[in-house]
Amino acid sequence: MTTWIVLIICSYIVGSIPSSYLVARSRGIDLRKHGTQQVGGGNLWRTTSRTLGLIVGIFDFFKGMLMVLIAWRLGLDAGQQLVVGLAAVVGHNWPVFLRFHGGRGAATSLGIVIIMPVLNDLSPWPSVIGIGIVVFVTLILRSSALPVLFAAASMSLTTWILNEKLAVILAYLAMFLIIVLKRLTAQAATEARSIGMGHLLLNRFLFDRDISDRTTWVHRKHVPKKEKKE
Numbered sequence: 001m002t003t004w005i006v007l008i009i010c011s012y013i014v015g016s017i018p019s020s021y022l023v024a025r026s027r028g029i030d031l032r033k034h035g036t037q038q039v040g041g042g043n044l045w046r047t048t049s050r051t052l053g054l055i056v057g058i059f060d061f062f063k064g065m066l067m068v069l070i071a072w073r074l075g076l077d078a079g080q081q082l083v084v085g086l087a088a089v090v091g092h093n094w095p096v097f098l099r100f101h102g103g104r105g106a107a108t109s110l111g112i113v114i115i116m117p118v119l120n121d122l123s124p125w126p127s128v129i130g131i132g133i134v135v136f137v138t139l140i141l142r143s144s145a146l147p148v149l150f151a152a153a154s155m156s157l158t159t160w161i162l163n164e165k166l167a168v169i170l171a172y173l174a175m176f177l178i179i180v181l182k183r184l185t186a187q188a189a190t191e192a193r194s195i196g197m198g199h200l201l202l203n204r205f206l207f208d209r210d211i212s213d214r215t216t217w218v219h220r221k222h223v224p225k226k227e228k229k230e
Contacts (some may be wrong), residue, residue, distance in 0.1 A: 015091025
């Protein structure tokens with residue numbers, strides 16, 4: 001139990017490494033004030049270069065995968081491995097080094113989904129179906145927000161249908177809830193002031209943004225907070 005708890009803490013810290021933020025800052029850009037204002041590989045891709053975005057995306061992809069691999073090597077079961085991996089996703093989404101302002105954890109979650117059936121006696125079909133949903137629906141919609149949501153939701157459903165262990169089913173359900181929670185609790189943009197709360201939450205849940213227009217959202221300008229009058 002002690003080993004598991006220590007791994008969860010270490011995984012959170014590893015997940016909290018703000019690679020996208022650090023790379024962007026080296027170019028004089030604060031991702032929290034540009035583009036989607038998300039501290040992730042996607043926003044880095046759009047605000048700096050595709051090469052840097054790809055490199056950081058690969059790093060984020062391996063963060064969760066590495067921690068799951070370590071948990072497996074230490075003899076933890078599949079459910080415990082998933083919890084360790086999810087700690088990296090939580091760290092990526094709410095990094096302690098950036099006052100809990102992070103990315104969305106899609107790449108880190110993908111790494112976990114891929115490695116789990118490789119290391120354990122689990123059916124690969126939930127992972128195959130989830131990745132297939134992301135690829136197929138993204139090609140149709142030209143956006144990843146809905147595909148990621150559908151894929152995350154499918155993981156716990158397909159593992160349940162395949163009669164996997166309850167711990168694995170619950171862990172994949174937790175992954176889905178983490179993704180949803182991050183979307184719903186994102187910092188409100190200026191555009192959100194003119195949108196009703198119900199509409200705002202629906203946009204966040206489905207599209208991972210405050211407004212439905214993706215182009216306007218991606219290219220919006222950061223509006224600094226007004227200084228308080230003395």
